[in-house]
Amino acid sequence: MDGTIFTGCCGYRLTLLVGGLLQGFRVAVIAPTGFLAGMSADVIDVTPPSLNEDRTVAILSYITILGFIVAIVIHGNKPTRLGAFHLRQALGLFLFGVALGVGGVVLAIIPFLGWLAILAGWGLFFVTWLLGLLAAINGRSTPSPMVGAYFQKWFAGAFP
Numbered sequence: 635m636d637g638t639i640f641t642g643c644c645g646y647r648l649t650l651l652v653g654g655l656l657q658g659f660r661v662a663v664i665a666p667t668g669f670l671a672g673m674s675a676d677v678i679d680v681t682p683p684s685l686n687e688d689r690t691v692a693i694l695s696y697i698t699i700l701g702f703i704v705a706i707v708i709h710g711n712k713p714t715r716l717g718a719f720h721l722r723q724a725l726g727l728f729l730f731g732v733a734l735g736v737g738g739v740v741l742a743i744i745p746f747l748g749w750l751a752i753l754a755g756w757g758l759f760f761v762t763w764l765l766g767l768l769a770a771i772n773g774r775s776t777p778s779p780m781v782g783a784y785f786q787k788w789f790a791g792a793f794p
Contacts, residue, residue, distance in 0.1 A: 691717030692770035695724035696763060702728065709793060718793040719775045723766050725792060726785030727759070727778065734759055 691714065694705035702724055709717045734755045741748035762778045769776040777783050 688714045688716035689770065689773050692720035692773070693767065695720045696727075696767040696770060699728065706793075713794060716770075716773060716775060719786070720766065720770045721793040722789040723778055723782055723785050725789055726781060727763055727766065730762075730781065731759055 691705045691709050694701040694708070695717070696702075702721075705717065705721060705724075709721060734752075738752045738755070741751050744751075758780075762781065765776075766778045766782070777786060
């Protein structure tokens with residue numbers, strides 16, 4: 635949300651400009667009144683450049699297996715803590731999905747209860763994937779519920 639965060643003497647106004655979810659924050663110094671009236675605003679980008687790069691790796695790791703491979707390549711060129719965290723989470727989710735697929739074949743034999751178990755498993759998978767993706771978009775290292783801490787422990791050496 636854009637908005638004035640400070641108004642000082644001589645008519646200076648600091649305004650927070652949010653350029654979008656992945657574009658970061660900028661601060662505009664505007665002098666609408668006083669002896670500096672009519673001057674253009676100075677816009678200062680205060681988002682660290684590495685934050686967007688970290689988010690790119692983190693977000694790509696959750697977008698299909700191809701995105702995961704691209705994220706590994708990008709992370710190999712410039713490793714970051716946020717990227718490594720989300721690569722471990724995405725690897726765990728991928729293996730969790732494979733296990734659900736194999737287990738689903740076995741559970742599909744059991745009428746009704748097996749089908750409900752498959753549905754519940756894939757529902758849990760989707761919610762876990764969505765929460766991981768949202769954490770990556772926001773640049774946070776929040777583990778996925780229930781299984782995320784295990785993924786970090788099991789794959790600790792996978793992405794340094």
